[in-house]
Amino acid sequence: MPLAFPLALIFSLVFGVMAWLLPAFKVAAALVGIAAIVTVIRKPLWGLLLFAVIATFLPYTTVEVGIRTTVSEALIMLVWASLMAQALFGQTGPRSQRLPTERLLIAFMLFSVFPFIIGLIVIKADGNGPVNWVRWLFNLSTLFLVPRLLDTRQAREQMIIGILLGTLAMLLLSIPVYLKNGTASSITPILESLGYSSTEAVEKGLASFNSRMGSTWMHPNVTGGALAMLLPLAACFGLTRKGWPRALGLAVTLLGGLGLLMTGSRGALLSLAVVLLWMASRKVPYTGRVLMTALVLGALTLVLYPPLQERVLALFSSNDASTSVRFDEYANFPEAMARYPFGIGFKVDPPVPDSGLYGISNLWLNYVYKLGVLGMLFFCAVIWSWWKHSRPQTKSLILTHDNAIWLGCTSGVMAALVSGLFDHYFSFTTVLIALFWLFLGLSLREAKRLAAAPAQPQTPAGSQP
Template identity: 60%
Template sequence: MPIALPVGLILALFIGLLIWLAPVQMVLLVLAGLASVVTVIRRPTLGLLLFCVLGTFIPYSTIQIGVRTTVSEAMIMLTWASYLLQAMFFDQPKRPPMQRTERLLLMLMLFSAFPFLVGQVSVVAEGNGPINWVRWLFNLSILFLVPRLLLERQTLEQLIMCLMLGTLAMLLMSIPVFLAERSATAMIPILGVLGYSGVDVLNSSLLALADRMGSPWMHPNVAGGALAMLLPLAFCYGLSRSGGPRSIALAVAVLGVIGLLLTGSRGALISLVAVMLWMARRRIPHLGRILLGGVFAGTALLLLYPPLQDRIMSLFSDDDVSTAIRFLEYSHFPDAVAMFPFGIGFKVDPPVLNYTEFGISNLWLNFVYKLGLPGMLLFIAITTSWWKQVRPAKGPIVLTADNCIALGTTCGVLAALFSGLFDHYFSFTPVLSALFWLFVGISLHENRRLHQQAIASFKSHVARPEQGERP
């Protein structure tokens, strides 16, 4: 008997019972979820595209799948399940050999089992270490999906547009709400409707940040870091395209700068400016004028919004609270390392209640806090290897439709690493760390393609004169 018949009967019975016993809204939600799962299982690439939309629009909307996780992370898990299921029954295209950066990341993932086990034993606190560890591994694993699923240029273009559309939707929701209410807490009711958990706790934590823009990223500094990483890609993609994609990407770039200023994330703002100055130094077209326009727009926003003036001026203040806390974090960090030389693992995040008083607002030192010194050294080795593979050649960079994605993702990763001097969010923060490793994977993938394309072009150019000399 064909398998479709019993499966169809079971689904029909299940849906019939659901319609009979459950409210209409729940039935529609379940049907939409089932349709999405079936579609992704048939086409794993759609799972990655959906992650790009959801991970930039509503990154922390949650779902219950035995344990509570974000919809974005569940989409990564579903994409992997779909890919492996497809690989069992169908021949997959031959993927390129692993690059050194990918091998080092795999080493970091394997090594993390040691601090995970140590933390489970040495840290006496409430927390689900195994689930947190598995979620973090899935966030990193998205890098390995890039060479497996982004095999065609059209698919990569669709993925970039999904990133832009998700970011644009997030900005179009967050900026008007903040401008209307002038409070970060105005987003709380909307986030509750979007399936965010712990809304009451979030409300109390945002009260101290009320004069900064709220968003689906929940914390203004996390939103600022995400925008700092996404904006270089939006600039490069928008400047090299035409029509609808150009309009969408440039809208993300313009609104993203406004959103970044309203978040008040000074580290993200400094990192974005630093990366764009480097891009301008490499003679990327129009960037000088864009920076000048950004200065004028930022000045106008400063004049119209006094809380932003206070936030920017606090950079030069001696009594800024957040700066003082960072100095306290650095001064207490050696004590934390001495107490947990092999890291605290994944049961809890720093600080550890009843053990340490402060966390650490630094990307690299947070790896030490969680995974010990070897974890940080592996992360440094990964980023160093990545830079050697994607570093542009000396001289001016000619921005084209062919290299804009490689350049945009490379600059986005640089902005994320630079912001790591001030914040730790790209290390273990769910979804944001997945976007970081997605950008690393795309930049590696695209730079390898451009390198192979350059080699093929050179060989063709060398072979032409020889062919012309033949009688």
């Protein structure tokens, strides 16, 4: 049975009732919104591509769908709803076989039921555990959308372009606002007008980071982590494409590097440096030039940009508050493990209110805090399985048009995991982890495609075939 007929019947009845009961302006606005929803239901790939743009440009713009959630997460939910509707009417094609990493992630998601229930029982604090848990599961589910919707090279190319367009829009908004006002909180009035909620609390939280660049990701360290994951993909894509996609990739690379320096996120900068050194050890073309250019531009920025000077000097200072807090968190962490051996679940984020404990600025240990040691081991198993199936099979790599998405996504996931040694944002931060698992899924599927493809003469990036 065609999906269009029942949709047309349902929405014609809805429009009739709305036109009878509501003013014309509200009916017109509802028509536009419902038309967008119907389009996504009929073409779920368009919804995923829209997610790529929104999640990188305005990740925390909110919408009311019974509960208040981000538009990015609402799009993920809508895409899954459209896939279920198509399955109901028999319009889905054959599914590809699940990879071992995907099966492990399903087991990990099922295991999370245990710490979720433990948290509801043990944690005596205000918080909506069921909603937080369901949102976390939907953020992880982007991994499974890759084989369902991004099963062709054209679809994956469109996804990368959507990610880069959203990132470019984020940089073009955030950098000028910061250069004009010089404070992280100067962007919060703009965010409020763009549908962000609780901007007063955000502005208060940014007070201690006010000399660093704010963005639509709100926190400078979250911005830095997101850029560290995105920049390798932008560089690999830009260096291997022609025309406006090449210009898009290189523009995101250059502006993203500048934005990363302005965030002052030391963990993100170090993680990106580690990935670049790994790529240089694999003899990836242009890596040496990129490292030299980054050193020169970094030195110039360090000379001309006082906030970065403060961040670098803080590395050698015994009074650096950020470093001091991290040492306190590590010293306090064994007590948190002893008090919550099975994790705190999803009702609240660390630290538990009124517990006298600290949080933890580490991706890996944050899994212990939330899901217990077994939960962290599950996560490590998923990551090891990903690396086993996605890692390079040769000592030297030639960056080509064919492998650019694989190398960019693999390097981006590596940067996120290294930055996890210094920050926890890639563990349970909504939207950001949806992008992380999307990158991981793209890396896996591209690696599988490359392994199955027949050997072909490879044309290095920048050379003529």
